[in-house]
Amino acid sequence: MKRRWIFIVIIGVILAAILIYSTTRKDTTVMVTAKAVKGQFDVIVSTTGELAALNSVDIRGPEGLREARIHNVKIVDLIPEGTVVGAGDYVASLDKTDATNQLQNMEDQIEKDEATVLQTQLDTTMSLRDYRNQIKDLEYAVEERQIILDQSQYEPPATIRSAEMNLDKAKRAYEQAVYNYALKKEQAEASMVKAEINLKRQYQRYNGLINVLEKFTVYAPQSGMVIYKKEWDGAKRKVGSQISFWDPVVATLPDLTKMIAKTYVNEIDISKVNSGQPVLIGVDAFPGRQYTGLVTEVANVGEQLPSSDAKVFEVIVLLNETDTTLRPSMTTVTQIKTNTYNDVVYVPLEAVHSSDSLSYVFPVGKNIRQIVDLGEANENYIVVNEGVDPDEEFYMTIPEDAESREFKGWDIYEKVKARRLEEERIKREEMEQVQREQEERLRLMREQGGGPNGMQPGMMTPDANMRIRSGVRPSGGGQAPSIRNK
Numbered sequence: 001m002k003r004r005w006i007f008i009v010i011i012g013v014i015l016a017a018i019l020i021y022s023t024t025r026k027d028t029t030v031m032v033t034a035k036a037v038k039g040q041f042d043v044i045v046s047t048t049g050e051l052a053a054l055n056s057v058d059i060r061g062p063e064g065l066r067e068a069r070i071h072n073v074k075i076v077d078l079i080p081e082g083t084v085v086g087a088g089d090y091v092a093s094l095d096k097t098d099a100t101n102q103l104q105n106m107e108d109q110i111e112k113d114e115a116t117v118l119q120t121q122l123d124t125t126m127s128l129r130d131y132r133n134q135i136k137d138l139e140y141a142v143e144e145r146q147i148i149l150d151q152s153q154y155e156p157p158a159t160i161r162s163a164e165m166n167l168d169k170a171k172r173a174y175e176q177a178v179y180n181y182a183l184k185k186e187q188a189e190a191s192m193v194k195a196e197i198n199l200k201r202q203y204q205r206y207n208g209l210i211n212v213l214e215k216f217t218v219y220a221p222q223s224g225m226v227i228y229k230k231e232w233d234g235a236k237r238k239v240g241s242q243i244s245f246w247d248p249v250v251a252t253l254p255d256l257t258k259m260i261a262k263t264y265v266n267e268i269d270i271s272k273v274n275s276g277q278p279v280l281i282g283v284d285a286f287p288g289r290q291y292t293g294l295v296t297e298v299a300n301v302g303e304q305l306p307s308s309d310a311k312v313f314e315v316i317v318l319l320n321e322t323d324t325t326l327r328p329s330m331t332t333v334t335q336i337k338t339n340t341y342n343d344v345v346y347v348p349l350e351a352v353h354s355s356d357s358l359s360y361v362f363p364v365g366k367n368i369r370q371i372v373d374l375g376e377a378n379e380n381y382i383v384v385n386e387g388v389d390p391d392e393e394f395y396m397t398i399p400e401d402a403e404s405r406e407f408k409g410w411d412i413y414e415k416v417k418a419r420r421l422e423e424e425r426i427k428r429e430e431m432e433q434v435q436r437e438q439e440e441r442l443r444l445m446r447e448q449g450g451g452p453n454g455m456q457p458g459m460m461t462p463d464a465n466m467r468i469r470s471g472v473r474p475s476g477g478g479q480a481p482s483i484r485n486k
Contacts, residue, residue: 080226270313
């Protein structure tokens, strides 16, 4: 019986604890709030990147790899990255195995070509000697036929005619042999020249390969800090990597007095970035330091990084400061200031909520959902063109009674809606104008003798469609595309 009462008491204590915890938790729930701020608003595009030298000198492998018919060479030794070297100091060694094998093959080929030259010379000598002997015999035959003709002057006419014909045949055979000898001599000389040229080429390739092999030990062209060359996929060249005749760079010697930050901006934000915009740069290796810079280059064509599915555009930022502690490939955080608005009201992004095409906030102390007209945003805040007063306080989270609160500010919504309709009208007129111009060009082309392949009236070229699509902004969502200063 006593155990039963103890069990009941324990259950009661547990239920009382649960009740007290639930009541306390409900009563102590705190709604986070924030105030609207009026002042300068900076539109920032933040990205990560890495440092690089503005100027650098390449440490290159041996020149002449292409002439030596060596496509790829492996790096077998390379000094550590970051090593400071002087002009002429050792940097790397390259694998000579393939080149040495090729050199041995060349030596064998040279021996064959030398034998070919000698054989051609002997064959030519013997062949021409035979031709000269043949010509001498024919010359004797002509003289012999001439003597027979001279001795037949008192013979019958038929005998004289036969002697004349034999002499004529002997002369023609002699002349033909002389002509053939000249051709044979030219042919033999050409064969000798060809064999000698082949041998000379082999000697040139052989000597060229020897000169290339002497450069398989790579030295620094000037003083500096060795930085490994990056491959197309971002990996650094190291021991075991290969260089080729079209890309013989082993490493680089960067000029650390002028640094740049290479970063990539996604296709959504790239339209905001332009050359000359100021940039604030942080380096992960030195958290307490910040540097300033300017955007100098913005890529016109996007690319896809190996580790990402999104298209990005390369942006180059030139650092204003000089710091000898900065090193290439250090990770950076770049904040590009794409626009600045003075005397505007802005609130935290978490304070703005949306439903279909409505954007609204929850003012503290008011049982309403205030409709707002939004402008540009950065990573943390968004500009409110209308619907919010400076220093007005808002809930950062959705209140429990949110659905019961009425919307206020339908006039603001009507203005936003009218502005969007006007923008859509303007875009539609631009599209129609482009289409009219295209149809007019097609008409003129048909009148002049035909238009583009397979195109009919009213059809648009891919370029025209591209221009139209790039100019149209989506009309949905709660954020207005323009900003008005308060």
